[in-house]
């Protein structure tokens with residue numbers, strides 16, 4: 189009997205992933221990580237729904253209190269990032285440091301099980317020639333979540349199954365109804381788990397960062413307005429600046445030292461290049477010369493052509509074929525060749541004042 193530990197959030201995707209594996213004859217154990225307090229998944233509500241699914245399937249359910257791990261790896265990372273004027277991407281960090289690694293450790297050491305599965309929409313294949321696990325986009329382009337998985341190591345990919353990678357989302361709903369899962373009608377999570385739990389990113393951050401009024405200035409330093417704290421802004425943001433000007437203005441930089449939000453016109457908000465650090469090469473070994481690829485600089489953005497130039501110390505330089513808007517320090521840049529995710533990392537800050 190093939191054994192696998194399934195990460196259950198209490199949502200429809202992980203419930204269906206568990207039911208599909210169970211139906212295929214796997215011996216499964218449900219595992220829910222308790223990540224935070226608040227409303228929604230990853231909180232007590234998700235644990236209850238996950239327990240109901242395990243009850244329904246007649247399989248064991250484990251809950252691991254991971255609140256401290258989440259606090260150290262995600263809350264602290266977010267709060268210190270926003271304080272410094274960057275917009276951190278918590279999901280890839282959470283996947284690597286809080287979910288996949290610890291779930292595999294728990295499965296192996298506590299349960300003697302070598303594999304985990306999640307309801308992520310992505311695919312894994314092994315390439316005999318290079319001896320590497322390949323991370324591929326999901327079949328359903330609307331649901332593809334590979335962007336958030338770029339930081340998984342080869343060891344993690346070797347121990348992971350994504351049962352929904354070949355399944356369109358509509359089919360997942362149909363399967364959930366067919367298996368009579370109590371989560372079949374559950375609405376999609378619309379946002380970051382932290383945002384769902386706290387209502388908005390702003391109200392979450394306001395618990396940790398004091399509001400501090402400062403100037404909104406143009407790139408020449410001229411004061412155009414006032415803000416209530418730089419952590420309320422994201423580079424590339426256009427709406428909600430509250431500044432009257434002859435043409436649309438964008439946030440082009442955040443200055444934590446002077447507590448200033450720097451705005452500029454559309455031209456100055458586009459970047460022809462950026463540097464990426466903490467790079468993880470996934471489907472290919474780190475190259476020693478530039479490669480061509482298509483890069484995503486946001487989860488939902490269309491991949492655009494780029495030259496990826498390797499640099500020392502796990503960094504790369506990205507040269508976009510066309511200047512890009514919303515090159516946001518702290519967010520992930522993830523590059524692909526067709527369906528294959530080649531690598532990714534975190535975009536660095538570049539001062540524009």
Ligand SMILES: Nc1ncnc2c1ncn2[C@@H]1O[C@H](COP(=O)(O)OP(=O)(O)OP(=O)(O)O)[C@@H](O)[C@H]1O
Pocket residue numbers: 194195196197198199200201202203219220221222223229230234287305306307308376377381
């Ligand atoms: N707290 C958790 N404990 C265990 N596994 C989790 C947890 N949160 C998420 N996962 C796993 O990661 C996958 C992707 O999680 P994500 O938060 O992106 O939710 P999703 O795509 O809406 O999926 P779902 O419908 O299962 O919640 C889930 O399908 C699940 O397998």
